[in-house]
Amino acid sequence: MEETSEELKSILGEEALKNLPITIQLMKKMKMNEDPNSIMAFFNSDFHGSDMHHDAGQYKPISTIHNE
Amino acid sequence: MNNTHSQYFLLYASCIPVKGISRSSIYDIQRNCLRLIPNLIYDVIKDAENRTAGELKKKYNNEYDKEIDIFFEELIEDELGFFTDTPKLFPKLSLAWESSSQISNAIIEIKEKSELNYNSIFSQLDDLGCTSIELRFTGSPTIDFIEHILTACNRSRIVSISMILPYADQFQIDNISYLSSKNLRVNKIIIHSAKENKKISNNYMVAKIYYTTNQLRNSSCGQICKENLIINSDLFRESQKYNSCLNKKVTITENGDIKNCPSFKKKFSNIKVKKLKEAITDAKFQELWHIRKDDINICKSCEFRYSCMDCRAYTQDPKNRYSKPLKCSYDPKTMSW
Incomplete structure (x- = not known):
């Protein structure tokens, strides 16, 4: 988060930064108050894990010697 | 959303938020998938746990009511959360993980003319x-x-067998399929040093068969990549307290040495002189079982930390037992692989 804080410092000024809770800092950084729909962009990153290990009661591989 | 003013927003118990340094994730351990979210939403979700939607908005001076509504609408639409008047009726899922096995998985190096x-x-x-x-x-x-060898496992409680074989002319697909069809506990056969790369998998066989031109050695292990992430309840819960790779694992090398993993030099006696049970109950043997992802440098700030197999054999700094796995290319700070 260090870079984020630095960026914010330049956007908001050091004093303002100290007084803002982190979520509000981020909201301001993301300018969500100007474009609330921009949040939608963050919800499109679904991630399905490998299904190879669900077979035969195995929940994880024994090794990672071979990538499928 | 106005009627939710006095309600609480909760994620479903099987949807668990995990914070990373630059972004977070929601592990859906019932549907075995993971949703990446900005840390901002993680913070709002955590803030919402003990506050009604109205109280939450007030916390942010009612400046972000619309944004908060959008968060919740989206999470509800994706079946990750819901509003309730009675949050106490929806306790968090216990993440305790227990196993009745002293050893759950083993790697055995096998050669034909062995003592x-x-x-x-x-x-x-x-x-x-x-x-x-x-x-x-x-x-x-x-x-x-x-x-x-496979026959020797017939009357055991082993339910899954993976095999790694060096290519030979006799390992044509017909022979291998026959072997697989006769031994239904075999779920994966990897033939390395083959002439071509191919994968054989169909509805008639339990096993998936891979031919790879790569020569697989012990040092080939420890790969952590996006494609190998595993999202399920068992691994998620086990990773909270134990090492995701080495917990309850034992290796017996081709000369009988007992180790945590084939890639380690350290051995704990030999199967010819010591019973496995004796070797694996040694506290030193179990030491690495307790290194969690939450203990490992960099990994502890990674949003994928409960979905990958750790590696203690190949690390960035071999002198530091909490060093990041060497073969993981993911940087949680930059969120890039």
Whole structure:
């Protein structure tokens, strides 16, 4: 988060930064108050894990010697 | 959303938020998938746990009411959360993980003309409750020998067998499919140093068969990549307290050395002189079982930390037991692989 804080410092000024809770800092950084729909962009990153290990009661591989 | 003003927003118990340094994720351990979210949303979700939607908005001076509504609408639409008047009726899922097995998985290096008594090894593993084994064949094993080894597992509680074999002309697809169809506990066969890369998998076979031109050695292990992430309840819960790779694992090398993993130099006696049960109950043997992802440098700030297999054999700094796995290319700070 260090870079984020630095960026914010330049956007908001050091004093303002100290007084803002982190979520509000981020909201301001993301300018969500100007474009609330921009949040939608963050919800499109679904991630399905490998299904190879669900077979035969195995929940994880024994090794990672071979990538499928 | 106005009627939710006095309600609480909760994620479903099986949807668990995990914070990373630059972004977070919601592990859906019932549907085995993971949703990446900005840390901002993680913070709002956590803030919402003990506040009604109205109180939450007030916390932000009602400046972000619309944004908060959008968060919740989206999470509800994706079946990750819901509003309720009675949050106490929806406790968090217990993340305790227990296993009745002393050893749950084993890697056994096998060569055809060995002095080792494989029947005894399988019997000892059975007594320890082992259910998954990986057989790494060396040399030039014959089909008959492989069948002999698989037969030795027949009356055990082993439910899944992976096999790694060096390519030989006899390992044509017909022979391998036959072997697989006769041994339904075999769920994966990897033939390395093959002439071409191919994958054989169909509805008639339990096992997936891979031919790879790569030469697989012990040092090939430890790969962590996006494609190998695993999202499920067992791994998620096990990773909270134990090492995701080494917990309840034992290796028996081709000369009988007992190790945590084939890639380690450190051995804990030899199967010819010590019973497995005795070797694995040594506190030193179990030491690495307790290194969690939450203890490991960089990994502890990674949003994928409960979905990957750790590696303690190949690390960025071999002198530091909490060093990041060497073969993980993901940087949680930049969120790039």
